[in-house]
Structures are given as C-alpha cells and as structure tokens.
Amino acid sequence: MPEKYHIKTQPIPPRRPRVGKYGVVDWREDCARCHNCVKKACVYDRYRMESDYIRNLTDVDALYFDCRGCFSCVQDCTKGLLCLSVNPVYEGMGNRYWTPDIIKTTWLQAETAKIPVSGAGYGGPFTGTGFDAMWTDMSEIVRPTRDGIHGREYISTSVDIGRKPSFLVFEEGKPTGVFPPLLSLPMPLIIDMSPAQYSLPDLGPVIRQAAANTDLIAIFDPSDWPFQQADQQRYLPHVAFYLDSAAPEPPKEVLRKTRLVEIADDGKVLERIKKLKSIHPDIVVAVRIELDAKGPRRAIDLAGFEEVEVIHIAADLNGNEIGTKNPRFIKDMIREIHTALIEDGTRDDITLIAGGGIALPEHMAKAIICGADLVTIDLPLMIALECHLCDRCEPGMPCPAKLEDIDPDYGAGRMTNLIAAWHDQLIELMGAMGMREARRLRGDVGRAMFFEDLEEETFGRLFGTRKKN
C-alpha cells in the first residue's frame, strides 16, 4: 500500500504580540478584593498571562488582547467591574472579504497546524455572499471512526495535472499511442505568486521551502531566479515559472528540472507551448487567463485546442471578476466554464486550476465542487507570516508583521503548518461528504446546495426571479 500523504509539522508561536479580538476592561477603583476573585477562575488563565506580558513588555504600542470572550469573569464579578472590549486593531485588519476572523483563524492554523475549533455551535449568519452562499452536504458526518483524519479508511486528496486522452487504444493487450505528460500533486493546491499589493518582502526562499516541505508546487516569476546552486535539486521540482511575454526565460537546463510551467495568454499561446515542449517534452504547460469579462469565454475556447493541457483562471484577490462594475464571483465563473466544457465534450481532457479569493480550506473544497480540479492560494500564506493585510504595504512603510526580517525557517514552518491544517480540513470535509477521492469531488454539485437555487425553488413560484444587478 502506498505511503499516506503526511505533512510534518510542529507548533511555531508568533514572533509579534498577538492581535486578539477581545480584551477585558477592569474598573479597579471599586474592587472589593474578594477572596475568590473571578480573575483566578479564568479557564484560559488570561489574567496571569496579561500580568506576565506587561512585566516583560517589549512592544509598547501593543496592548494585551488575548481574551477568549467566554464572559465568565464579566458575569461573575461581584461588583460588576469587568467588561469586554473589542480590539480596534483587530477590527481594522483585512477588508470586507478577508475579514479579521479569517486572518485570526489563519494565524492560529499557522501556529498550531491544527483544525480551528469555534466552540459550541455556529454563531454566524445563515448565508452570505460568495462562497458563503454555498453549503456542502455533510450528511455522512456520523462516521468519525471510518472517515476523516482519525478514521481508518484512506481518503485520497491527490489530483492530476495535464491533458488526459479521452480514450485508450490497445494492441496486443498494451495501450498504444502518445500519452501527454501528467503530474500528480498530493493535494489540490498550488502556491501562486503574491499579488502586487502585497509583495513587500522577497519571500521566494520561504515559499520554495514551504512547497518542498509539503510536496506541492509554487509559481514563481523567473526574475526570482537564480537561487542557490545547491538548492536546485531540492527545489526545482517544486517550482513552476510564470512566463509572460516580456519575461526572460530561465536557462533550458533549469526548465528541464521543473515539472510545470505557466504562460500568459498573450495571443501566441500555441506557439509558446510548442517551443516549451521542444525544450522539455515532459513538462506540463498551463495557460493563465485573467477572469475579466472575456475570461470565461476565452478559457472555454482555449480548452478546445489539442495543445492546451491546463488552464489557470485567475480572479482578483477577493475572488471577483476583474475590471467590471458588477463583478461575478469566482464560484459562478468556475461553474460556467465547467458546464460549458462538459457541453463541448472537452471537460475531462484538460485540467482547470482556479485562483483568487480562496481564503479558507472550505473555499478549496467548494471551488472543486463547482468544477475546478485544483486551486491556487497566495494571501493565506502571507497571513501565515502574521501579515495583517493592511492597505499601506509599500517599501518604506512600517510593516506591523516585520516581514522584512523574517527567518526563512520560521516562515516556511508557519506556511507548512497552514497547508497541513488545510489538508486535514479537506479530509474532514470529504469524509463528512462521504467522498473518498478529491478527483471525484470535481464538479459534484450534488454534494452542495446553492442559496440562489434554493431561494428560486422555494420562493420563485410566488415572487418570480431575483433581479440581476
């Protein structure tokens, strides 16, 4: 039996003071000095930790905000002197899509490599926009001893990247013909280049190490080349160069050690694929298509060419269509492309990679259900390094996460932890859905419910169709 995919992890605490959501405001003036003060009863021991923090204070601009918000001390204080406050620094992190809660949960996973536990019940809204308007069917969740990370049955998260022949021809019991190159990844995830807004520090060495630790692939701008000669053997199989028309091509002997390369959709796609194949016949070539108003149609058209093996569709960093006033969300664009390819009879021939707005592991599973074979992520790995996603990420401006002097081992360890936690969550999700293979999850919309469909089914007959923007 092949060895199970397993990512080695270890806890890696943050370098900077934690930015928690809640802090306790303590009005000490009227304190009755109770013998059994509620502060001693905090199950998370936050009052003692706060005293230690203040005694050893190094960052004078960071207050202690690490209360878990259980309200126990607030409710039980005899004189009612304690109250909770929400940390304004916490509330200022990220944006409407990359919410403070997403940032916090990502930090926690990068620290512990564990699946975050939110406590008893879900306290959030029933539905929302984007991926929150889609629910996965967890009706098989009753079998924890059989499925999931602690289950006895193996759930495969491997995926294949490349063009697959639609049929096989056998002669004397052996398949004949030319088989296009195919590469396998142990989970449906590729690390993408950081968006221009958040490319303050050079994280190349950190990302390369994280890709090698997790046996995944990271996409790189070739200007990041060359890296240390000694690193080539270890890192090149985990690197995919992104070649836009203006980019200098990496040396041929370097390209031959990689397994995947990505090219821009610059109108000369077919010639460029041919040229790359002449240098390295076993390389898989992906074409990157920006998801603007013409993006989905372009992806569908390109998939019809025999030379095209992989299409990487990229929305903006919030998962929205690029450059339109009323943008569609990536999940809807994936579904449109996937469905059109099925109608054209070409869906099984090519691999579809989707990126943009993948902020949580459930987004990875949901994008696959919508029809992507695998996804790319970028910002979650930046967040793993304690990035706040602030809007002043420019050289010369102070970075609250001090990413400019990050230790590569620390950075790669935190990214590795995060990917391991995502892998565990994908297994848990698939186990709860009764799925054994990530490949079979692709396009299985029967495993999900979509808010728009349910609303239409339930209320459409009474109120008609919802107005489109």
Ligand code: SF4
């Ligand atoms: S609210 Fe709960 S977690 Fe926070 S300090 Fe009080 S007892 Fe501790």
Ligand code: SF4
């Ligand atoms: S913390 Fe802010 S300044 Fe630092 S890398 Fe992240 S977004 Fe940029």
